[in-house]
Amino acid sequence: MAVLLLVLGLAGIAGGVQQASARKAAQDPIVVGSTLSLTGSFAATGVIHKAAGEAYVRWINSNGGLRGRPVEWKLYDDESDPAKVTALYERLISQDRVDLIMGPYATPNIVAAQAVAERHGFVLPNHTAVLTYALTYRCQFPTWSTGGKPNLTVPRTVFTALKTQRRPPQRIAFVTNTGGSTNFISYGAPNSSGGGAVEEARKAGFNVVLDLKYPPTVSDWGSIAAQVRAAQPDLVWNSGLATDPVGLIQAMDQLDYRPPQFFTLFPAPGPLLGLGDRADGVLSITLFEPNGRLLKRMGKKAQDIVARFAQRAAANGLNYRVFDSQATASWTAWEVLAAGVNGARSLDQDRICNYLRANGANTTFVGKLKFNPALNNFSVARNLVKQIQNRRWVVVWPPNLRVAKLQGPRG
Numbered sequence: 001m002a003v004l005l006l007v008l009g010l011a012g013i014a015g016g017v018q019q020a021s022a023r024k025a026a027q028d029p030i031v032v033g034s035t036l037s038l039t040g041s042f043a044a045t046g047v048i049h050k051a052a053g054e055a056y057v058r059w060i061n062s063n064g065g066l067r068g069r070p071v072e073w074k075l076y077d078d079e080s081d082p083a084k085v086t087a088l089y090e091r092l093i094s095q096d097r098v099d100l101i102m103g104p105y106a107t108p109n110i111v112a113a114q115a116v117a118e119r120h121g122f123v124l125p126n127h128t129a130v131l132t133y134a135l136t137y138r139c140q141f142p143t144w145s146t147g148g149k150p151n152l153t154v155p156r157t158v159f160t161a162l163k164t165q166r167r168p169p170q171r172i173a174f175v176t177n178t179g180g181s182t183n184f185i186s187y188g189a190p191n192s193s194g195g196g197a198v199e200e201a202r203k204a205g206f207n208v209v210l211d212l213k214y215p216p217t218v219s220d221w222g223s224i225a226a227q228v229r230a231a232q233p234d235l236v237w238n239s240g241l242a243t244d245p246v247g248l249i250q251a252m253d254q255l256d257y258r259p260p261q262f263f264t265l266f267p268a269p270g271p272l273l274g275l276g277d278r279a280d281g282v283l284s285i286t287l288f289e290p291n292g293r294l295l296k297r298m299g300k301k302a303q304d305i306v307a308r309f310a311q312r313a314a315a316n317g318l319n320y321r322v323f324d325s326q327a328t329a330s331w332t333a334w335e336v337l338a339a340g341v342n343g344a345r346s347l348d349q350d351r352i353c354n355y356l357r358a359n360g361a362n363t364t365f366v367g368k369l370k371f372n373p374a375l376n377n378f379s380v381a382r383n384l385v386k387q388i389q390n391r392r393w394v395v396v397w398p399p400n401l402r403v404a405k406l407q408g409p410r411g
Contacts, residue, residue: 032057113126161406268326269320274319
């Protein structure tokens with residue numbers, strides 16, 4: 001009897017320890033690891049994603065966390081260097097042993113992170129990838145909704161909008177950053193006849209008067225601006241990113257030259273507005289802009305998110321604190337990650353991946369995302385055209401979503 005009581009006592013102690021361990025595990029944070037370009041050439045945009053991620057983590061924790069557990073974000077600076085991205089994601093998974101990962105900013109960095117995620121079987125939501133042919137890992141989930149063929153859908157959308165003007169452009173000068181995503185939009189995939197913006201412009205009847213390429217590390221915008229001025233285009237199409245358009249516009253200003261219209265692909269939104277009147281009329285694409293009825297019709301949750309982002313943007317020293325396309329894509333990627341975990345009811349990577357591929361994710365700002373396995377999990381294109389008017393970005397296309405009319409060329 002004494003032995004039996006001892007055994008029962010030990011069993012009770014063991015059961016209590018197990019219950020205590022289970023309670024502790026349920027209270028431990030779910031750790032999400034990622035890198036962002038907080039320094040280097042992508043930093044002007046990377047900090048937007050930092051502010052958005054911080055806002056999301058605070059928001060989800062204020063709403064009970066993820067599956068009842070708080071979320072912790074472990075973030076490293078990849079210095080805008082894909083080699084550092086590779087090393088840091090290896091560290092996050094192998095040494096830090098994070099539960100989940102989030103993609104970095106900028107396509108070259110996302111491609112580098114994808115290789116690590118695939119090697120370890122981790123789900124990789126990512127917020128700014130458009131290099132559809134290079135993102136082949138079955139468990140990567142992009143939220144920048146430019147569609148499976150952005151090299152076609154982006155220019156077609158922009159050209160359609162431009163042709164509605166009373167004086168649409170006739171002569172286009174292309175100025176392209178030869179980095180992966182921007183080069184892809186201008187010319188299509190390597191070794192492919194898929195085409196891009198340059199080919200689409202010719203098909204649409206425009207006269208391509210300049211087709212100029214520059215390296216991602218460009219330092220001399222003066223010679224580029226001089227060639228643009230010599231071509232005398234009606235529209236400059238800059239397949240650039242971050243502060244590229246700022247450098248080009250400033251260099252053209254130094255030559256006392258302003259083209260009638262200017263489009264840029266993936267800019268950091270704040271620095272362009274910092275140019276004041278010199279940037280008036282600049283066009284770009286977007287997923288969302290929080291102005292007019294676009295935000296009002298989404299209700300209080302969306303308005304609260306926009307306000308939370310503004311707070312984190314201020315804390316990160318951002319002068320431009322508007323929840324625009326970059327912040328939208330970032331927030332959406334976090335929502336996709338949470339949808340996968342909640343839908344799978346697990347932190348198991350395979351279950352999360354399979355759930356997202358089968359069910360997609362409901363998101364606040366871009367609606368239902370359905371990941372198409374036949375298009376490397378890219379979803380249906382959602383390209384809005386925005387323009388700087390009176391020193392703020394406003395949606396001008398399509399007509400059913402615009403809050404202002406497209407302003408025509410200067411002069």
